[in-house]
Amino acid sequence: MSTTDRAHDGSCQTLAAQLSRRARESPDARAFTYLDGGEEVGGTLSFAELEQRARSVGAALRGAEGERALLLYPPGLDFVVAFFGCLYAGVVAIPAYPPDPGRLERTLPRLRAIAANARATIALGTEQVCLAAQALRPFAPELADARWIATDTLSEVSDAIEPAPLRRGSELAFLQYTSGSTRAPRGVMITHANIADNAAAVARVTGLHEGATTVSWLPLYHDMGLMNGVLMAVHAGCHSVLMSPVDFLRKPSRWLAAISRYRAMMSGAPSFAYELCARRVRDEERRGLDLACWSVAYNGAEPVRASALGRFADAFASCGFRPEAFAPAYGLAESTVYVASRTLAGKPRVSMFDAHALADGRVEIASTNARATTLVSHGIAPAHWDLRIVDAVTYEERSEGRVGEIWVHGPSVGAGYWADEEATAETFSARIADGRVSNGPFLRTGDLGFRHDGELYITGRIKDVIVVRGACHHPQDIEQTVESSHRAVRPGCIAAFSIELGDEERIVVVAELEKDVTPADAGAVVAAAQDAVIAQHELAVHEVVCVRAGTIPKTSSGKIQRDACRCAFLAATLERLEAP
Known part of the structure; x- marks a missing residue:
């Protein structure tokens, strides 16, 4: 057995x-x-x-x-x-x-x-x-x-x-x-x-x-x-x-050196770690690496970014690293950890979707790069699990090509939250509104996503979604746009969120700058970020706040705590970097 x-x-x-x-x-x-x-x-x-x-x-x-x-x-x-x-x-x-x-x-x-x-x-x-x-x-x-x-x-x-x-x-x-x-x-x-x-x-x-x-x-x-x-x-x-x-963060090459030295077949980390290695591992450190043994390079715990995968693959191709080793994965603690991943055959699937359609809950391949959101497939869940895309309000199942909340049923789903019956009932006991009691109970992940060609794509967290003039915008998309707008912005260290101003929702972006950047550069970063968000998303940013490295609050696993950042902004406790 x-x-x-x-x-x-x-x-x-x-x-x-x-x-x-x-x-x-x-x-x-x-x-x-x-x-x-x-x-x-x-x-x-x-x-x-x-x-x-x-x-x-x-x-x-x-x-x-x-x-x-x-x-x-x-x-x-x-x-x-x-x-x-x-x-x-x-x-x-x-x-x-x-x-x-x-x-x-x-x-x-x-x-x-x-x-x-x-x-x-x-x-x-x-x-x-x-x-x-x-x-x-x-x-x-x-x-x-x-x-x-x-x-x-x-x-x-x-x-x-x-x-x-x-x-x-x-x-x-x-x-x-x-x-x-x-x-x-x-x-x-x-x-x-x-x-x-x-x-x-x-x-x-x-x-x-x-x-x-x-x-x-x-x-x-x-x-x-x-x-x-x-x-x-x-x-x-x-x-x-x-x-x-801490030893990895101080010297990222240590991670890759250990993989090379011990001939590891599997290792992985969130996207920021791959980005960090591509930026900070020096040429002389790369020359001693042999990464041909690395056949499973999993990537999870935060949004998987195609740009980070591409930069890492290019930076370490000479060390024997193969992009086919990338294994983007989706999971959460409520399901022990693992939910879905791609099968290890070929490179990860990267697709460009129409950003405006996604904001409306529809999935369409982008016709032009200017209106595109690039997403990485997270593959499929195990065959004996039941993964559905569901409307978070009506609890009706959504068909392929529609965005909804990811629901999961299977033997890896935890027994609930300790000493919290109300939250357990809300999160672990969901039922699809089709009149069939046999469907479930499901775990409500709180994550938004969709299926495309049978594979799972993640678009963001329900509670982080920014709603402007009735359209939904995922903060990760805005953050990635700001990251690409200026070389001084630290990758993976941006928080986008909304605030109420009068009767309107306004967008605020907090961005950490590289350590060698001076306050005098802040003005250029603000202008570049605002222009990029307008061009890419047709959204006006109410305020771009530049801060020092290490300012933005993160969870123990490195996820951006947008709500904590919003609170710090509203309380005026952020230490700003501003042009003199």
Whole structure:
């Protein structure tokens, strides 16, 4: 019986049981490698070593089955050990990130919100994190009563806990808190059946297999980083090479060097990372790279931009990178992570659609570039899932060629939001208005898209849509236009949103400028952005605000928080770069 079949019949093999099997059958096979500074090996774990350490953590958690445990770790292998320790003990893991002492005003509120919502009774971390947390107690009362366990100080114990090989598929495995791009984070309840189905779907579409190698710098507390950096290593029996997101951002070539060095077949990131590599990896760094091994370059977590893919492919063609490796993917935490991706045959499909038709909810191929919106196909969902395009107001299904909300039904869809019955009913229990009770329940993704030639295209988020004179405009389209309007604008660092002025909706754009740009250049950027938006979208921009790099708020996964940016604009707290 396959993993997916077990998920359907009410029971499934847990990842903890899969780890134990791999530890028996391939004890010395390398499971994880962590690169200190993104370059030097800082730690490794075989499957047997991971199992032994995870069972020791499980022993420390004995008697806490069903309780919730925050996982507060800096990048490294201690997180991996703690996650599997929770699975062994039947404790619900909550991947999070320890607050940054230098940015408490931005990082502590999210952790407090998660701790309060989850009612976590346990906090796992390194000894350093646990000691530092004591100073935070006056500022985070939600953590005051938690039982803190420094897992890196635990010794191997003779009575280490044994994993339960089978659990009901509906049993809760972990809480994945959403990134909160349009609202406060919510804890998605991910079950053992969800993990089994989603991991199997990822393995099928990517061809990931036992003995293969993957590389990831994505945060492990984020759904895409957790699945592709941690869970797939045990599910598929492959070797996962990990590094810190900060080490990648400081020197993007480290990511590509790791892929080349370890001959990774799969790695990926949001669009901004491909853009960053194309811009910042120097010629001398490229000369030492061999990327011919990289057969699955997934791209997700934010809008997939054709321009970023093209620039990256051109920049690294001499290193053996093939554009056929690109695998644009669509997913969200509410569906464990993965929903759809293209099949790995040929280059990703890129199409140009009429921008005005899309604003009216229709899908038409553009007749001229001036009126075009370029979109990348996200392929198809697994065959045993049900993906529909639905009118978000009437709940009627929309035919191919019409824009609507993406709804999903399938065994990867989570059990709902933790401790939020109202939001769970609203988001996870939708029914199509055709009178057939058998259709659903569906997950309402909140994302807008359409099918064209049978493949899925994403146009934006419902709550981010800008409505001007009755026409809908997606902020991503306006942001991409502004990005292309002037060399001083930082790619992927623009926020477009609307404000009410009198009785009208007006468009505001906030754009970060490159670090070497002076305030004197701001005037030219404003003029170029306004002209470009008028020419491309026939829209007048009420105000273009230029700000320094790092100003625009983003989620933990790098998504632009447009609502937070709107609030900062209205509160006049943005530090503007203006021409003298």
